[in-house]
Amino acid sequence: MIIANWKANGDIESNKIWCNQLISRMSDKGFKSIGIAPSYIHFNQIKNMLKNNGIEIGFQDIDIEGGARTGSISPSMAADSECSFCLIGHSERREIFNDDNDTISKKYKMLAKHHIKPVLCIGESFEDFQAGKTEKKLQTQIEECIQGNILSENLIIAYEPVWAIGTGNTPKPKDVNTIHEFIKDVVQSATENNIVPQVLYGGSVNKNNAADFFVQQNIDGALIGGASLNADIFSDIIDIYRRLRER
Ligand code: PEP
Numbered sequence: 001m002i003i004a005n006w007k008a009n010g011d012i013e014s015n016k017i018w019c020n021q022l023i024s025r026m027s028d029k030g031f032k033s034i035g036i037a038p039s040y041i042h043f044n045q046i047k048n049m050l051k052n053n054g055i056e057i058g059f060q061d062i063d064i065e066g067g068a069r070t071g072s073i074s075p076s077m078a079a080d081s082e083c084s085f086c087l088i089g090h091s092e093r094r095e096i097f098n099d100d101n102d103t104i105s106k107k108y109k110m111l112a113k114h115h116i117k118p119v120l121c122i123g124e125s126f127e128d129f130q131a132g133k134t135e136k137k138l139q140t141q142i143e144e145c146i147q148g149n150i151l152s153e154n155l156i157i158a159y160e161p162v163w164a165i166g167t168g169n170t171p172k173p174k175d176v177n178t179i180h181e182f183i184k185d186v187v188q189s190a191t192e193n194n195i196v197p198q199v200l201y202g203g204s205v206n207k208n209n210a211a212d213f214f215v216q217q218n219i220d221g222a223l224i225g226g227a228s229l230n231a232d233i234f235s236d237i238i239d240i241y242r243r244l245r246e247r
């Protein structure tokens with residue numbers, strides 16, 4: 001799956017142009033395996049323009065509950081909006097909004113309750129990477145975020161090294177492949193029903209490096225920030241993904 005994370009970008013006019021560009025690029029090839037996470041405010045606009053094509057429209061985050069929580073979007077609101085998937089644990093939420101693994105675990109639980117596909121984001125800092133602590137860090141994040149939760153087949157993990165997000169720096173694709181294999185093993189061992197999740201890579205993916213990632217066996221797709229804001233570039237990446245993964 002290829003998911004666009006628009007973060008706090010977009011407006012009604014430019015979104016319209018973006019959707020029309022995507023439709024004209026993809027209409028003869030189909031819209032399978034594409035997800036878009038626009039802002040909450042633009043969710044319905046994007047859903048109305050693209051949902052009939054089968055594109056999945058999701059949220060970028062969710063609160064742990066509803067009620068007296070000014071400014072929040074509750075899990076039941078997400079379900080009510082027919083949100084197909086929801087990112088949780090993005091490093092920007094961890095850093096700027098202080099989401100810790102315990103909070104992310106509660107979000108996970110609410111998504112499961114409302115049958116919304118969770119896209120759990122994990123990733124190490126540059127310090128952890130340099131110190132050779134990547135796997136340990138990822139294992140802790142996975143175990144603490146899924147603790148006590150029943151995992152479903154539709155779980156997606158997005159491996160996003162914090163130091164690769166929006167920087168133009170990326171790990172070597174073959175190293176990402178090894179890490180994805182590790183992530184699959186950790187999740188499989190943590191679940192009674194042997195779930196092997198799809199694992200997406202995120203962090204400075206663009207149309208020039210996408211093929212290097214998608215040829216790797218354990219890289220099942222990508223979560224894309226900056227490069228998803230341009231519909232043509234995003235479509236180019238989808239084309240590359242399909243050529244290499246959906247044969
Ligand atoms: C992201 O923030 O999830 C992301 C992958 O961003 P970028 O593609 O811009 O590095």
